[in-house]
Amino acid sequence: MHIPDGYLGPATCGVFYAVMLPIWTAASKIVKKTLKARQVPMLAIGAAFSFVIMMFNVPIPGGSTGHAVGGVLVAILLGPWAACISITVALVVQALLFGDGGITAIGANCFNMAFVLPFVGYYVYRAVSCKASEDSGRKIFAAGVAGYIGINVAAFLAGFEFGLQPLLHHTASGQALYCPYGLNAAVPAMVGEHILIFGWVEAIVTALVVKYLQKHSPDLLLMRQINQDDLSH
Amino acid sequence: MKITTKFLIGLAILIVLSPLGLLLPEHFMAGSAWGEWGMDEMQKLVGYIPQGLERLSNIWSAPFPDYAFKGWEEKGLLHFSFAYIMSAIIGIAIVVILALLIGRMLSRKGE
Numbered sequence: 001m002h003i004p005d006g007y008l009g010p011a012t013c014g015v016f017y018a019v020m021l022p023i024w025t026a027a028s029k030i031v032k033k034t035l036k037a038r039q040v041p042m043l044a045i046g047a048a049f050s051f052v053i054m055m056f057n058v059p060i061p062g063g064s065t066g067h068a069v070g071g072v073l074v075a076i077l078l079g080p081w082a083a084c085i086s087i088t089v090a091l092v093v094q095a096l097l098f099g100d101g102g103i104t105a106i107g108a109n110c111f112n113m114a115f116v117l118p119f120v121g122y123y124v125y126r127a128v129s130c131k132a133s134e135d136s137g138r139k140i141f142a143a144g145v146a147g148y149i150g151i152n153v154a155a156f157l158a159g160f161e162f163g164l165q166p167l168l169h170h171t172a173s174g175q176a177l178y179c180p181y182g183l184n185a186a187v188p189a190m191v192g193e194h195i196l197i198f199g200w201v202e203a204i205v206t207a208l209v210v211k212y213l214q215k216h217s218p219d220l221l222l223m224r225q226i227n228q229d230d231l232s233h
Numbered sequence: 234m235k236i237t238t239k240f241l242i243g244l245a246i247l248i249v250l251s252p253l254g255l256l257l258p259e260h261f262m263a264g265s266a267w268g269e270w271g272m273d274e275m276q277k278l279v280g281y282i283p284q285g286l287e288r289l290s291n292i293w294s295a296p297f298p299d300y301a302f303k304g305w306e307e308k309g310l311l312h313f314s315f316a317y318i319m320s321a322i323i324g325i326a327i328v329v330i331l332a333l334l335i336g337r338m339l340s341r342k343g344e
């Protein structure tokens with residue numbers, strides 16, 4: 001889902017940088033109000049986890065590859081705004097050091113994977129868990145559903161951004177200037193892969209870690225509620 | 234054991250296992266991720282290389298492209314796996330330092 005340089009035209013790249021700037025600003029302000037010094041290591045661990053989980057490319061035999069993002073888990077543990085910062089750090093390092101995702105597409109990639117993915121995942125998790133107790137199986141199920149839906153919405157957006165390019169930019173003869181595949185190809189490809197395969201990887205990773213934490217460190221799963229209380233004071 | 238320690242052990246395990254993300258796609262003959270093709274693949278897929286794509290694709294030269302070492306392109310899977318693990322270590326180290334710096338700037342002291 002890391003859009004490389006050259007697949008999005010300058011207009012799309014610019015728009016997504018412009019959209020992400022206020023989101024990053026808001027994330028900094030909100031995290032500043034809620035993040036406690038003792039939670040800082042978790043911010044770093046979340047970023048590191050997201051970074052390394054994205055290196056686990058899962059093959060579709062004879063086809064393409066994809067991977068989980070781990071961002072929904074980070075959102076469940078730290079809240080969506082802190083997750084936005086964690087995943088942004090991971091994506092920027094991936095782009096600059098490893099050429100994974102383009103530098104012109106950092107805005108778009110962060111919008112998909114560091115903003116929409118953790119926010120959708122976080123609110124699906126809250127909606128599905130409802131008032132279930134912290135140690136319930138329902139929370140594990142909610143985490144899985146949240147991971148699955150979060151990454152699929154992000155994949156849809158990436159497909160949409162790819163697919164918009166032939167409409168926006170083409171030569172007089174009709175050749176594409178950037179991504180050559182339109183919405184009718186890009187959206188089904190991106191969404192299809194994630195619905196069938198990569199979405200399940202995100203779901204399983206998210207659910208398993210929540211299950212593990214329920215048993216070994218239930219206080220981490222409560223952290224968000226502590227933050228929520230802080231906000232309302 | 235503190236949960237932070239457990240997470241760090243988890244991260245270390247993921248780093249060691251990371252070459253699976255390289256070897257499994259290789260084994261199952263899976264190509265690039267959708268929309269992340271190189272120029273040769275693009276030529277094969279659509280019969281031409283879009284002009285803007287060609288122009289922008291080299292705008293940035295990453296020091297460890299695709300989690301590999303430059304000049305090691307002809308080496309075998311063992312070398313690639315080693316470079317992959319080293320990339321994971323370097324990447325995580327930098328990600329952690331950046332996140333800690335940002336976290337220190339943003340967090341409330343003494344809590």
